[in-house]
Amino acid sequence: QTVVTQEPSFSVSPGGTVTLTCALSSGSLSTTNYPSWYQLTPGQAPRTLIYNTSTRSSAVPDRFSGSILGNKAALTITGAQPDDESEYYCVMSMGSGIWVFGGGTKLTVL
Amino acid sequence: HLQLQESGPGLVKPSETLSLTCTVSGGSIRSTSYYWGWIRQPPGKGLEWIGSIYYNVGTYFNPSLKSRVIISIDTSKNQFSLKLTSVTAADTAIYYCARVSRGSYSFFDSWGQGTLVSVSS
Numbered sequence: 189q190t191v192v193t194q195e196p197s198f199s200v201s202p203g204g205t206v207t208l209t210c211a212l213s214s215g216s217l218s219t220t221n222y223p224s225w226y227q228l229t230p231g232q233a234p235r236t237l238i239y240n241t242s243t244r245s246s247a248v249p250d251r252f253s254g255s256i257l258g259n260k261a262a263l264t265i266t267g268a269q270p271d272d273e274s275e276y277y278c279v280m281s282m283g284s285g286i287w288v289f290g291g292g293t294k295l296t297v298l
Numbered sequence: 299h300l301q302l303q304e305s306g307p308g309l310v311k312p313s314e315t316l317s318l319t320c321t322v323s324g325g326s327i328r329s330t331s332y333y334w335g336w337i338r339q340p341p342g343k344g345l346e347w348i349g350s351i352y353y354n355v356g357t358y359f360n361p362s363l364k365s366r367v368i369i370s371i372d373t374s375k376n377q378f379s380l381k382l383t384s385v386t387a388a389d390t391a392i393y394y395c396a397r398v399s400r401g402s403y404s405f406f407d408s409w410g411q412g413t414l415v416s417v418s419s
Contacts, residue, residue, distance in 0.1 A: 189361060189362070222403040222404055222405060224405040224406065226345075226406065228339075228345070232411070233394075233409040233410060233411045233412065234345075234394065234396075234406075234409045234412075235409075236405065236406060236407055236408075236409070239399075239403065239405035239407070240402075240403040240405065245407070277344065277345050279345075279347070279405075279406070281404055284358065285350055285352075285358030286347075286358060286360075286361075287335075287347040287350070288347065289337070289344060289345040289346060289347055290344070291344045292344040292345065
């Protein structure tokens with residue numbers, strides 16, 4: 189089964205820029221994987237940030253952006269805020285109704 | 299405004315069946331523009347997709363859980379449900395329901411708050 193890999197943790201200074209990535213264990217990333225990104229904060233419903241690689245969900249600040257970097261999906265936070273300290277997950281569509289989440293990245297802002 | 303709310307027992311005994319319901323408000327579960335899914339997060343671990351149901355189409359499951367999962371829809375109550383059989387402590391997790399947008403691309407566009415289910419005797 190395909191595994192989706194994310195950096196386990198990352199740290200960024202307030203106001204800094206950080207790029208989190210998401211890679212498939214086998215095969216090349218394709219637009220048909222429709223990579224999307226979610227923010228998970230304890231006690232809250234997961235928040236959809238980015239879908240279809242680079243489309244921001246409604247009410248998501250433009251400091252969050254999505255892209256493809258090489259063979260990886262990427263989430264970039266430009267001008268990180270203390271409230272951005274959270275866990276971030278990507279998910280890939282594998283086709284045939286199957287989804288695979290990445291292991292998540294714990295982002296620290298300090 | 300769409301809302302999803304999980305409900306069900308917070309404690310299940312090992313070997314028994316975990317049953318959860320997701321109540322959808324502010325939208326119809328019969329919409330052909332969306333389908334519905336279950337995702338979980340065990341303590342200290344990442345998110346795991348469990349399965350999805352398309353109204354009037356069918357169901358799809360995580361291969362690692364497929365033999366133990368049943369997902370169904372009750373259109374009269376605008377709800378969908380998850381049953382996970384033969385549970386063990388490894389099934390202890392926060393369980394989320396979500397709506398999945400269909401179309402040219404798909405993504406999880408709305409989520410419930412999640413409900414913690416513990417498996418313990």
